[in-house]
Amino acid sequence: MYGRLPIAKMLAATVAGTAAISAVMVPINWNGQGASTAAPKIDHLLNVMIVLSAFVFSLVMVMLFYALWKFKAKPGDESDGEPIHGNTRLEVAWTLIPTIIVLFAGGYSWKVLDEIEEPAEGRPLTVSVFSQQYAWSFAYPGRDYAWNEGELHVPVDRQIVFKLHALDVIHSFWVPEWRIKKDNVPGITTKAIVTPDKVGTYQLICTELCGFGHTSMRAKVVVEPQADFDRWVAGLDQSLPEPMMEILGDTENDLTPVGAGGA
Amino acid sequence: MLAAIKRPGWIRGALGALAAGAFGFGLVIALRAISDLPLYETEQTGYPHVIVPLITAPLGFLAGFGCFDYWLRWAAGLPTIPEDHSQHGATSWRDYFRFNTDHKVIGIQYIVTTFFFFFVGGLMAMMIRAELAQPGTQIVDAATFNSLFSTHAVLMIFVFVIPVFAGIANYVLPLMIGAPDMAFPRLNALSFWMLPLAGLMFIGSFLAPGGAFDAGWTGYAPLSTGAPLGQSFFNIGVQFAGASSIATALNFLVTIITMRAPGMTFWRMPLLVWANLSTSLLVVAATPFIAGVQFMVLFDRVLHTNFFQFAAGGDVISYQHIFWFYSHPAVYIMMLPGFGIISEVISTHARKPIFGYRLMALALIGIVVLSYSVWAHHMFVAGMFSWLRVPMMITTLLIAVPTGIKIFSWLGTLFFGKIHTYSTAMLFALAFIVTFTIGGISGVMLGMVPIDIHVSDTYFIVAHIHFVLFGGSVFTIFAGIYHWFPKMTGRMYDEKLGRVHFWGTLVGTWGTFVPMHWVGMDGMPRRVADYAEQFGNWNLLISCFAFILGAVQLVFLYNMVVSWRFGPRAEANPWRANSIEWQVSSPPPIFNFPEIPRVVGGPYEFGVPGAKHAIMPGEGAEVPAKEPAVAGSSTTAGASS
Numbered sequence: 010m011y012g013r014l015p016i017a018k019m020l021a022a023t024v025a026g027t028a029a030i031s032a033v034m035v036p037i038n039w040n041g042q043g044a045s046t047a048a049p050k051i052d053h054l055l056n057v058m059i060v061l062s063a064f065v066f067s068l069v070m071v072m073l074f075y076a077l078w079k080f081k082a083k084p085g086d087e088s089d090g091e092p093i094h095g096n097t098r099l100e101v102a103w104t105l106i107p108t109i110i111v112l113f114a115g116g117y118s119w120k121v122l123d124e125i126e127e128p129a130e131g132r133p134l135t136v137s138v139f140s141q142q143y144a145w146s147f148a149y150p151g152r153d154y155a156w157n158e159g160e161l162h163v164p165v166d167r168q169i170v171f172k173l174h175a176l177d178v179i180h181s182f183w184v185p186e187w188r189i190k191k192d193n194v195p196g197i198t199t200k201a202i203v204t205p206d207k208v209g210t211y212q213l214i215c216t217e218l219c220g221f222g223h224t225s226m227r228a229k230v231v232v233e234p235q236a237d238f239d240r241w242v243a244g245l246d247q248s249l250p251e252p253m254m255e256i257l258g259d260t261e262n263d264l265t266p267v268g269a270g271g272a
Numbered sequence: 273m274l275a276a277i278k279r280p281g282w283i284r285g286a287l288g289a290l291a292a293g294a295f296g297f298g299l300v301i302a303l304r305a306i307s308d309l310p311l312y313e314t315e316q317t318g319y320p321h322v323i324v325p326l327i328t329a330p331l332g333f334l335a336g337f338g339c340f341d342y343w344l345r346w347a348a349g350l351p352t353i354p355e356d357h358s359q360h361g362a363t364s365w366r367d368y369f370r371f372n373t374d375h376k377v378i379g380i381q382y383i384v385t386t387f388f389f390f391f392v393g394g395l396m397a398m399m400i401r402a403e404l405a406q407p408g409t410q411i412v413d414a415a416t417f418n419s420l421f422s423t424h425a426v427l428m429i430f431v432f433v434i435p436v437f438a439g440i441a442n443y444v445l446p447l448m449i450g451a452p453d454m455a456f457p458r459l460n461a462l463s464f465w466m467l468p469l470a471g472l473m474f475i476g477s478f479l480a481p482g483g484a485f486d487a488g489w490t491g492y493a494p495l496s497t498g499a500p501l502g503q504s505f506f507n508i509g510v511q512f513a514g515a516s517s518i519a520t521a522l523n524f525l526v527t528i529i530t531m532r533a534p535g536m537t538f539w540r541m542p543l544l545v546w547a548n549l550s551t552s553l554l555v556v557a558a559t560p561f562i563a564g565v566q567f568m569v570l571f572d573r574v575l576h577t578n579f580f581q582f583a584a585g586g587d588v589i590s591y592q593h594i595f596w597f598y599s600h601p602a603v604y605i606m607m608l609p610g611f612g613i614i615s616e617v618i619s620t621h622a623r624k625p626i627f628g629y630r631l632m633a634l635a636l637i638g639i640v641v642l643s644y645s646v647w648a649h650h651m652f653v654a655g656m657f658s659w660l661r662v663p664m665m666i667t668t669l670l671i672a673v674p675t676g677i678k679i680f681s682w683l684g685t686l687f688f689g690k691i692h693t694y695s696t697a698m699l700f701a702l703a704f705i706v707t708f709t710i711g712g713i714s715g716v717m718l719g720m721v722p723i724d725i726h727v728s729d730t731y732f733i734v735a736h737i738h739f740v741l742f743g744g745s746v747f748t749i750f751a752g753i754y755h756w757f758p759k760m761t762g763r764m765y766d767e768k769l770g771r772v773h774f775w776g777t778l779v780g781t782w783g784t785f786v787p788m789h790w791v792g793m794d795g796m797p798r799r800v801a802d803y804a805e806q807f808g809n810w811n812l813l814i815s816c817f818a819f820i821l822g823a824v825q826l827v828f829l830y831n832m833v834v835s836w837r838f839g840p841r842a843e844a845n846p847w848r849a850n851s852i853e854w855q856v857s858s859p860p861p862i863f864n865f866p867e868i869p870r871v872v873g874g875p876y877e878f879g880v881p882g883a884k885h886a887i888m889p890g891e892g893a894e895v896p897a898k899e900p901a902v903a904g905s906s907t908t909a910g911a912s913s
Contacts, residue, residue, distance in 0.1 A: 014687070040793050051723065051725070051726055062716070066710070069709045076689075080688060080691050082623070082692050090689030091688040092877070093687075094629065095628040095630075095684075100628045100677070104673060111672050112669070115665055115720070118665060118721055118722055121722045122662070188725065188726040190725050190728055191653050194589060196586070216729035216797040219495060220418075221413075222414065224801045
C-alpha cells in the first residue's frame with residue numbers, strides 16, 4: 010500500500026526543505042561575535058545541528074502537510090480510514106535512524122568538548138575570579154595576588170584557567186564572545202578554560218540568579234597583548250582581601266578536574 | 273448553628289483552620305516560653321510563628337472540611353455512618369464546592385481550580401513581559417520582578433500543568449476503562465482539596481514580609497536558604513502539591529491495574545490510560561525527592577541544619593542533584609499525559625487506528641526508564657563532577673528516540689485516514705506536532721554539552737521550556753479540554769470561537785517564543801529585569817506577541833463559560849469515537865454504568881469491519897454468539913481474548 014505514496018517526491022521535498030532552511034540559517038551568526046578558540050568549534054557544531062534539525066523538521070512538515078492535503082475528509086464523508094495498524098519495518102526504521110543521528114550528535118559533541126577543554130602546551134595563566142552579591146573581582150598570580158574589582162584583564166592568545174569562587178550564593182561566569190560558562194559555587198572551586206584569540210573589550214555577565222542585583226552584576230573584560238597585560242597587572246596596587254585569601258589558601262576543596270571531559 | 277459546626281463543610285473547615293492555626297502558634301510560644309527564649313523573635317529565627325501555623329492550619333481545614341471523617345471514625349472504632357452516597361455526584365453547582373467522592377466531580381474541580389491558577393500565573397507573565405518590553409526598569413523593581421517570574425513558574429508547574437492532567441484523567445480515565453469510579457474515592461477527594469491550599473500558599477507569599485519567594489522556581493540553595501520568609505511558603509506549598517500528586521498517582525496506578533473492565537487487557541488499553549500509567553510511575557518515585565529537598569531547605573532556614581550551608585560543611589551542589597532528580601522526570605510528568613490526549617484526538621479525528629500501537633505504549637515506558645537517568649543535563653555548567661557530563665548527554669540524546677517514535681507514529685496515523693479538522697481539539701493536536709518538534713529539536717541541542725555551555729541560563733532556555741511546556745503541554749491540555757468538553761458538560765462549545773482561540777494561541781506562541789531563542793544565543797541571560805539596548809527591539813516584539821497570546825486566552829474563557837451554560841446539548845458521542853467514555857450519555861450517569869461493560873477488542877479499530885471495542889450494558893443481544901473477528905484482522909493491536 011505504500012507504493013501508492015509518492016515517496017520519491019516526499020523525500021525530494023524534504024531535501025529541498027533541508028537545503029532551504031540550512032541556506033537561510035547557517036550563514037547567520039547566531040551566537041554573535043566569537044573571540045576565543047572554542048567559539049568557532051562550538052559555532053560549527055551548532056551549524057551541523059542546524060542542518061540535521063532542518064532535515065528532521067522538514068521531514069515532519071512534509072509528512073504532516075502531505076497527509077493533511079491528501080487524506081483530508083471531504084465534507085459529509087462519514088466513512089473511516091483504512092484499518093492499517095502499523096508496519097514493522099517502518100517502525101524499526103524510525104527507531105534506528107534517529108538513534109544513529111543522536112549518537113552521532115553525542116559523539117561529535119564529546120569530541121568538541123574534549124577539544125575546548127584540552128590543556129594548552131605552554132604554561133596557562135591562572136586567574137582567580139571572586140563573585141559576591143553583586144560584584145566581580147579578580148586576582149592575578151605573581152606579586153602576592155594583585156587584585157582588582159570590576160575589570161578583568163587577560164592576555165590574548167594564551168590559555169587561561171579561571172578558578173571560580175563564590176563568597177555568598179551561586180553566581181555564574183559567562184563571556185558570550187568566549188562561549189564559555191561555569192558556575193561559581195560557594196564552598197568549592199570550579200574551573201573554566203578559555204583561550205581568547207581577539208583583542209577587544211567584552212562583558213562578563215552573571216547568569217545564575219543571585220538576588221535583586223543579579224541583573225546588573227556585570228564586569229568589563231579587556232583582552233590585550235601580553236605586554237600591555239603585564240604592564241596593567243604591574244600597576245595594580247590593591248592586595249587580596251582577607252576572606253578571599255582564606256578561600257585561596259584552601260586548595261583541598263578543588264573538586265573539578267580540568268579537561269577531564271568524560272574521561 | 274451548632275448543626276453547621278458539626279456538619280463537614282466550609283464553616284467547620286474555617287473553624288478547623290483557625291483552631292489548628294492557633295494551636296500551631298500556641299505551640300511555638302509555649303515551647304519558646306519553656307526554653308526561656310524571647311517569645312516573639314522573628315527574623316533571626318526564620319519565623320516559626322508563621323511557619324508552624326502554615327503547616328497546621330491547612331491540615332485543620334482539611335479535617336474540618338470532612339476529608340478525614342470516614343477514616344477517623346473507622347480508626348477510632350466508632351460506628352461508621354452507613355454509606356448513603358450523599359457525598360457522591362453533583363446535582364447542583366453547590367456540590368462542586370463540597371467534599372465529593374465522585375471522580376467526575378473531582379475532575380471538574382481539578383480543571384476549574386487549575387485554570388484559575390493558569391489565569392493568575394498568566395497575568396504575572398503579562399506583567400513580566402510589560403517590564404521587559406523596553407530596556408530599563410519601568411513597571412516593577414528588580415526584587416518584585418524576581419518574585420513575579422518565580423511565582424509565575426511555580427503556579428504554572430505545580431498548580432496548573434501537573435494537576436490539570438490529573439483532573440482530565442480523573443474525569444475520563446475511569447470511564448475509559450469501564451470502572452464505576454477511582455479505586456480510592458475518598459483519597460481522591462483529599463488529593464484535590466490539598467491542591468488549592470498549595471496554590472493559595474504560593475500566591476499568599478506576596479503578603480509575607482520581604483515579599484514572595486524570589487529564588488526562581490528552582491529555588492537553588494544557598495540563595496533560597498538565606499531568602500526572606502516568602503521562600504518558606506514555597507517550601508511548604510510544594511509539600512501539599514506534592515502530597516496531592518503522589519496520592520493521585522497511587523490512586524491511578526491501583527485503578528488502572530485492578531479496575532479495568534473484563535476483557536480490557538493491557539494491550540487493549542487506550543493510550544491515554546497507558547500515558548497515565550507511565551506518568552503515575554514517575555510521580556510516585558520522583559516526587560518524594562522534591563518534597564525531601566524542600567524540607568531540607570526549610571530545615572536549613574528554620575532549624576539551622578547545615579544541608580546546604582557551605583560554611584558549615586554543607587554541599588551546595590547536592591541541592592541541584594536532588595532537585596533535578598525530581599524535576600527532570602517532572603517534565604515528563606507534564607508531557608506524557610498530553611501524549612495520551614493527542615493519541616486519542618488524532619486517532620478519532622483521522623478515523624484511523626493508532627499506527628504502531630504497541631510501540632507507542634512501549635515508547636512511553638522507555639521514556640519513564642530513561643527519564644530517571646538524565647537529570648544532570650541541567651547541571652552541565654553547575655560545577656558538578658565533570659565526568660558525569662558525557663553519560664548524561666548520551667542518555668539525554670537517546671530520550672529523543674522514543675519521543676520521535678511518538679511523533680512519527682502520529683504522522684503515520686494520519687496517512688490513509690479521513691482527517692477531520694472541524695474540531696478545535698484536532699487543530700491543537702496537529703499544531704502540537706509542529707511546535708513540539710521544534711521544542712524537541714532545541715532540547716536535543718541543549719543536550720549537547722558544548723552548545724549547552726554557551727546557552728545555559730540564557731533566553732534560549734526560556735524559549736525551549738516554553739516551546740515544550742506551552743507549545744507542548746498546554747496545547748495538549750487545550751486539545752483535551754475541547755475534546756472532552758461535550759462529555760464533561762453535556763454541551764457543545766462554539767467552534768468559531770475555538771478557531772479564534774486556536775489561531776491566536778498558535779501565532780502568539782510562535783511570535784513570543786521563537787525570537788527568545790535568538791536573543792538568548794546572542795547573549796541575553798534569563799531572569800533579568802533589565803537588559804542591553806541591543807535586545808530592545810526583539811523584546812518589544814516578544815512582548816507584543818505575548819500580549820496577543822494572553823488576550824486570546826480570554827476568548828477561551830468566554831467560550832468555556834458561556835458554552836457550559838448556554839451551549840447546544842451534546843450527544844453521547846459527537847466525535848464518533850470508540851472508547852468507552854463516549855458510549856455513555858453526556859454527561860455520564862452518576863455511577864457511570866448500570867452494569868460494567870465488556871471489552872472485546874482494541875480501542876482504535878476504526879475502519880475494521882464489524883470490530884467493536886466494548887459491549888455496553890443492554891447491548892449484549894446484538895452481539896452474535898461467535899464474536900466478530902475483531903482481533904484477527906489487526907496486526908499489532910488487540911490480542912485475542
